[in-house]
Amino acid sequence: MDVRDDATRAPIPATAVSDPAPPTVSRRLRIVTVRSLESGGQIIPVDMKPRPAFYGATS
Numbered sequence: 001m002d003v004r005d006d007a008t009r010a011p012i013p014a015t016a017v018s019d020p021a022p023p024t025v026s027r028r029l030r031i032v033t034v035r036s037l038e039s040g041g042q043i044i045p046v047d048m049k050p051r052p053a054f055y056g057a058t059s
Contacts, residue, residue, distance in 0.1 A: 004011055
């Protein structure tokens with residue numbers, strides 16, 4: 001899964017979405033774009049703020 005920061009287009013390490021949220025994660029609105037290979041490269045915007053449990057998601 002290719003996860004990038006929309007502001008910088010920098011890749012986000014896989015640990016950022018597979019481990020518990022580190023305390024340094026900003027509480028401001030964060031939207032990242034997830035390019036899902038399973039859905040044929042569909043781009044999915046993910047709003048990180050209202051769903052902090054996303055960090056612990058396995059799917």
